[in-house]
Amino acid sequence: MNDEIETPENSPKDRKFVEALGRGLEVLRAFTHGSVVRGNQDIARITGLPKATVSRLTYTLTQLGYLSYNQDLEKYQLDSGVLALGYAYVSNLRVRQLGKPFMDEFARRTNTTVGLTCRDRLSMIYVESCRPPEVASLRMEAGVRLPLTTTAAGRAYLAATPENERAHLLSQIARKVGDEWPALEASLNDSFREYEEFGFCLSLGEWDRNVNAAGVPLRLADGSIMALTCGAPSFQLPIEKLKDSLAHQLLMLARDIESLGV
Known part of the structure; x- marks a missing residue:
C-alpha cells in the first residue's frame, strides 16, 4: 500500500487539479518505495494506476529526462532531471x-x-x-x-x-x-x-x-x-x-x- 494522503488539493473533484500531471508525479514517487529500479508492473502495483497508463507515463518521463530505461533489466530508474529538482530545493x-x-x-x-x-x-x-x-x-x-x-x-x-x-x-x-x-x-x-x-x-x-x-x-x-x-x-x-x-x-x-x- 502506498502512503498517499488524500486532500482537497489533490481530489479528482477539484477542477484545478491536473490529473495527468498528478499521475506522472505518482510514478516518480514510486521510486521512493525501496528498490531503485522499477518495471511498469511494479509501478502499477505501487500506484494503483492501470499498466497501460503507467507505460505511457514512464515513456514520457524518460523522454523528459526524469527516468532512464535499463535495457538489460528492462526496468526504469530515476534520472538526472529529478536530481536537479531535488538539488535546487535543498541548496536554496x-x-x-x-x-x-x-x-x-x-x-x-x-x-x-x-x-x-x-x-x-x-x-x-x-x-x-x-x-x-x-x-x-x-x-x-x-x-x-x-x-x-x-x-x-x-x-x-x-x-x-x-x-x-x-x-x-x-x-x-x-x-x-x-x-x-x-x-x-x-x-x-x-x-x-x-x-x-x-x-x-x-x-x-x-x-x-x-x-x-x-x-x-x-x-x-x-x-x-x-x-x-x-x-x-x-x-x-x-x-x-x-x-x-x-x-x-x-x-x-x-x-x-x-x-x-x-
Missing part, C-alpha cells in the same frame, strides 16, 4: 544554509548525528545531516526517509502540528497500519504528552532498537514546521543523558536557529 533552503554551522557545532560538541528533516506524506526526509568526522555510525544522508510514527523527528513534527492537521495525518496512518494502530496510538499519545511537558520527543529503540534519539520541532518564519533531531547508537548515548541533557540542548539549538528568522 535558507534554514539549511543558516542552520548548518549551528548543527555542525552541536554534533561536534555532543558527538551525535544531528539532522534537519521535513515531512513528505507519512515520512520525514533528511535535508541536512551533520556528524563529527570521527563518528562512523548512524550515517544519515540527505534524502533518507524516516517513518513518521516511530522516529523522534516524526513524533516532534506531529506533536507540533495543529490539531486538525494532526488528526488527518493520524487517520491516514491508522488506515495504513491496520491492527497495529492501537499500540502505535498509545505510543504516540505518550510522546505527545512528553512534548507538552518537556518540548521534545524521544525515540528509544522504537525506530531502530540500537538507536536513541531526540527530536524537536523547528518553526519557520512562513509558518511551516520542520524537525531537528540528534541521535547516536544506544551504547554511546544512554537514555538518561539524552533525556536529562542533550534533548534540552537540542531544544535550545532549535530556538537559536529560529531566532535567525529563517
Whole structure:
C-alpha cells in the first residue's frame, strides 16, 4: 500500500487539479518505495494506476529526462532531471544554509548525528545531516526517509502540528497500519504528552532498537514546521543523558536557529 494522503488539493473533484500531471508525479514517487529500479508492473502495483497508463507515463518521463530505461533489466530508474529538482530545493533552503554551522557545532560538541528533516506524506526526509568526522555510525544522508510514527523527528513534527492537521495525518496512518494502530496510538499519545511537558520527543529503540534519539520541532518564519533531531547508537548515548541533557540542548539549538528568522 502506498502512503498517499488524500486532500482537497489533490481530489479528482477539484477542477484545478491536473490529473495527468498528478499521475506522472505518482510514478516518480514510486521510486521512493525501496528498490531503485522499477518495471511498469511494479509501478502499477505501487500506484494503483492501470499498466497501460503507467507505460505511457514512464515513456514520457524518460523522454523528459526524469527516468532512464535499463535495457538489460528492462526496468526504469530515476534520472538526472529529478536530481536537479531535488538539488535546487535543498541548496536554496535558507534554514539549511543558516542552520548548518549551528548543527555542525552541536554534533561536534555532543558527538551525535544531528539532522534537519521535513515531512513528505507519512515520512520525514533528511535535508541536512551533520556528524563529527570521527563518528562512523548512524550515517544519515540527505534524502533518507524516516517513518513518521516511530522516529523522534516524526513524533516532534506531529506533536507540533495543529490539531486538525494532526488528526488527518493520524487517520491516514491508522488506515495504513491496520491492527497495529492501537499500540502505535498509545505510543504516540505518550510522546505527545512528553512534548507538552518537556518540548521534545524521544525515540528509544522504537525506530531502530540500537538507536536513541531526540527530536524537536523547528518553526519557520512562513509558518511551516520542520524537525531537528540528534541521535547516536544506544551504547554511546544512554537514555538518561539524552533525556536529562542533550534533548534540552537540542531544544535550545532549535530556538537559536529560529531566532535567525529563517
